[in-house]
Amino acid sequence: MILVTGGLGMIGAHTARALADLGRRVVVTAHRRAEVPSFLAGRVAVEPLDVTDRDAFLALAARHDVGDIVHLAGGIPGADPVEFFRADTTGLLNALEVARARGVRRFAVASSLGVYAGRPETRWHEELPLPAADLPHPIVALKKAAEPLTTHGLQGSGVQPVVLRIGSVWGPLMDPESPFNHVPPYVGAALRGERPPPLHAGDGGDTCYAPDAGRAIALLMTARALPHTVYNVSSGRPFTNRDLADAVRAAVPGSRPGLLPGRSGPDGDDPCLDIARLTRDTGFEPAFDLAAAVADYVAWRAANPR
Template sequence: MTWLITGGAGYIGAHVARAMTSAGERVVVLDDLSSGIAQRLPSEVVLVRGSVLDRQTLDRTLAEHDVSGVVHLAAKKQVGESVEQPLRYYRENVHGLTVLLDAVVAAGVERFLFSSSAAVYGVPEMELIPEGAPCEPINPYGETKLTGEWLVRAAGRAHGLSTACLRYFNVAGAAAPELADTGVFNIIPMFFDRITRGEPLRIFGADYPTPDGTCVRDYIHVADLADAHLAVARRLAGQSGPGDLTVNIGRGAGVSVRELADLVSEVTGWTGGTVVEPRRAGDAAKAVASVDRISGELGWKASHEVRDMVESAWAGWLLRHPEAAGE
């Protein structure tokens, strides 16, 4: 079978494309290259430049490549930007998904894997967050992901699709330096950016009800995340009829921001310390995944530790910012 990966030239998408092709799956990528990089893709992967908002391109791509399953990663994903531009986020993330699902149903594609997010949970007060926890997103980004899950499941029920929704926790690291995250919106690249500028690492809030007062998060290596996509895609491919699966993708273990800052300093040789700034609105004290469901359903679990994430991300950062090595 052939899988279409939307957003497949992005940070996560390129890892998923590489994992799936390495495992022998046939892959086609659709990406508008607004943030994706074509050179990230394996040479055997066909790249179609286009948007999920473009129905004509979707219809042509699904037909020409005889697509039998879709991995939908294309989306806008910056929380702060979503607050400032909610209409854009709903257009890209929700309307774009609607157009894609329309095309999928019309083409007779029967398998659909949706990239969701732990942002659907909001700020739950629990030790480990199970998939059955209340979903109360606190920003437009999280709202669009939850709405996307509703759309995917509703389309699955109405049209006999096998569907899956993967709720990512904090993604980090790189399988190879050239595949590293090029943005500075996640905490590890944000730390690296401060190091490159010669400025202390910023910690937002040190008075949370956690062991060291800083927020605790569940970090997942992007290579593990890609392997999870492959496992779920193969689960969908092996199903003989419609079904739905919703799973958390994380390690099930928390790391505090202070612990992460110390590890980044150790890996990079940074001696400039940290600075504590006021809390950011909406930050939960702790957000760690329960991973019992994906372990029980698929026998999958993460294999990389947080040090692997930091070391591989730093190698990717230095590839683009060699000046940081001297800091």
């Protein structure tokens, strides 16, 4: 059984679906969110769990005979960043303890493309040294800290750590007004018949549709062998806002997405994740380009609020 913590969140749910598509038995944990998306109904076991509850975590893993773990559960910072760090670090340490106690085969943990912040390159690959830089958000700080906590926490245990440096993921189940990715709000405005706020045509960078991100993680969990510990998870295909506007016009007839000329900053390209390692070691190729992703998302939103 593969355990996906945070398995009713956007990335977790799509990971669980991809694992089920590969014929794997999956149990997902739910804490704040209880609604099971239609594409998971009847396909996975769903268990309520607060990952900060060590004893409940251990009991759940024993009850389901868990043999692999994808740890994606995490919170959103509030007014007190220390409380956010405490809760998420406790959850991670409990997940690591469960992995060691169960002797699981593979333990994957969510990191972020934000750990590369400060690198001057526009294609970020896993061999780049991570700079000591001001990080853009407490979540990124937590993800960067989670990497060595995971690798050191599993040292000598026989459990293989897999660090998932996840790109800018969006798609079904994301908050339509999310402040973390501008694509759902942009599409949402078009669906409401409103003119989306104008974006600079040349801005862009990394993007990955959630079903592709989930499938990439599933392939990393089910590969017979992984020669590396760290993997970028994204589409490997940078986009621009010009591409986004074109996709929205095609998917939402009559929409009028506006664009501002050029870029909001210096000339050049915005960075994105290089996924050559992921493709080489798992065979992953994204199934969606931006136009196909927007069309699929528009169809999903026709029947779903988020």
